Amino acid sequence: MDSPLSARSIACAAALSAVLGTGSVKAADMPMAAQPPVFTQVDQNLWIVTITGNVQATPRYPGSGDYTGIGYPSASIRPAGTPARFSAPDDGISFSLYDGPNFRIGPTARYVPGRYYGDDRRHLFGLRDARFAIEPGVFAEFYPVEWLRARAELRHGTIGHHGFVGSIGLDVIQPVGAFRVSIGPRFNFGDESFARRYFGVLPVEAFVNGRLTAFRPDSFTTVGALGAVTYRFNEQWAATGYVGYNRIVGSSADSPLLKRGFGTPNQFTFGAKVDYSFTMPALF
Template sequence: MVYRVRFAAARALRVAASIVLLSPAAALAADAVASDEVVPVGSAPSGWLLTVRGNVIVTPNFPGAKDYGFIAYPSLSLRRTDEPEQWQAPDDGISFALFGDSRWNVGVVGRYQQGRYRDNDRGTLYGIHDAKWALEPGLFGEFWPLADTLRVRGELRYGINGYNGLVGNLALDYVQRVGNFTLAVGPRIAVAGSEYMNTYFGVTEQDAIFNTKVAPYKAEAGVKSVGLAASATYQWNDQWATTVRGGYDRLTGSAAESPITRNLGSRDQFSIGASASYSFQLGGNGWKR
C-alpha cells in the first residue's frame, strides 16, 4: 500500500468554504458593535456555534486505482445556537444551506477531486497522461421524508482545473441515534459526464504507444459507480465528537471498462477514515448547544 499526503488543494477548498461560512458571523458581530441598545442578561442573541474538524481518510490513489494513500485535511461548519444540529454524512461535499428548514435544505456545495500523476507511480502509470486535481463547486438539495431517520441527498457539481464538465451524486441514508452514538448507513450512486470520464478513464493514442498495457479508449458519460457508505459518531460531550467511516464503490459503465481500471487498477474502490471535532460558541451568553 502506498501512503502519501495531499494537503494543498483540499486545504484551498476548505479555506474558501470557511470564508463563506464565517461571513454571517462577521456581519452579526458588526451589528452588535454598532448598536447602542442595552440588552438585559439572558435576552441577548444566542450567537453561533463553530465546529472545527480534523479529518483523515484512506482512499485509492486516483479514480480506478488499486493502490491506496491517505489525505488529511481540516474542515469547518457554522450554525446558530438556537438551530437544531442536523446530521451530515462524512462523505457529503462541503455545503452551506441557503434555504430550508429541519426537513429540507438547498444550497451550495463543493468537493475536491484528487488527480492522477505519473510521478506517483512510474511503474504502473508509465506513459499515461496526467489527470490534474479539480475543484467541483455546485448545488445540493436534501430532504428528510422521515424526520431524523431517513435522508435523501443529491449534488450536482461542475469541475474546474482538472476537467470542465458535470458530475453528480445521489445518497440515501438511514440514521439511528442510540445514546451518545449516531449510526448511519446507505447506498450511493455517482454519475459523470464525458469530460470527467475521458480525463480520468480515457486512453489516448499516445498513452497506448508508451504503455503497452493499455489500448486507446474513449469513455462515455453515465453512471460511474454504485456503492455503500456507513459511519458511527460518538458525542463525548457538548463540545467533542469523534467519527469513524467506511465506504465501498463498484465502478460501472465506461469507468469499469477502461483499460486503466481493468489493466492498471481495480473496479473495487474502498475507503476508511476518522475525524475529531470541537465545537465552541461565537458570541451570545455562555455555552448552548
C-alpha cells in the same frame, strides 16, 4: 402593678400588629402582574461553531488500487439552541442558503485527487497527467421522515477536469444512547469529459505505453454504500469513524486502466473525524 397607660399601650401595639399581619397575608395572596419575557444573549446573539478535523485513506486517484492518506478541516455554524444537522462523512463541503425543518439547499464543493506519472511509473508510462480537481456545485437535502435523509449534489470540475459530476445518497440515521449510527446507498455519476480524463486512453498514449489499447468511455458511474458511527463525549466533543465502498460500473469499468491490472473497479474509503464545538457572538 402596671399603670392604665402602659396596659393601653400594650393593647394598641397588639392590635396594630394583628392588623399589619393580616394585611401582609392579604398582600401575599393578591395575584402578581405577568412579567414580560426576557430574551437573553444566548437566545439572540450567540452562534455555535463546529470545527472538524478529517483524515481518511482513499484511492490515490479515481480507479486506483493504491491508497493515500489525506487530511482537511471543515466548519459549520448554527444559531445557539438549534440542534446540529446530520452530515455524512462523504458530503461535500457545504453551506446552506435555505435551511428549513425538512429541506435545505446551498453551494457545495469537493476535491478529487489527481493522477500523476510519479504515482506509478511502471503502469502510467506514456499517459497524460490528470491533475487534481476542485468541483464546485450545489446540493439539496430532504428529510421525508426524521430518521431518513436524501441528498443530491451536482458539481462542475475545474483545474483537473471540466465535466459535470454528481452524487445521490440515502442515509438511515439511528441514535443509540451517546452513539449515532448511519448507513445508506450511494450512486455517483460523471459525464464523458470526466470519464475520458480519468479512464480514457488516447491512441498515442496506448502506443507509447505499449501495454494499453486506445479507449474512449462515454460516462462514469459507481454504486456503493457508506456507514458511519459517531460517539458524542459531551456538548463540545464528538468523534466519527466510517467506511465506504463504491464499485465502478458501466462504460468506465471497461477501461484498460482497470482491465489490465493498472487499477481496480473496487474503491474503498476509510476515515475518521473529530468535531469540536464552541459558542461565539453573532456577527450580524
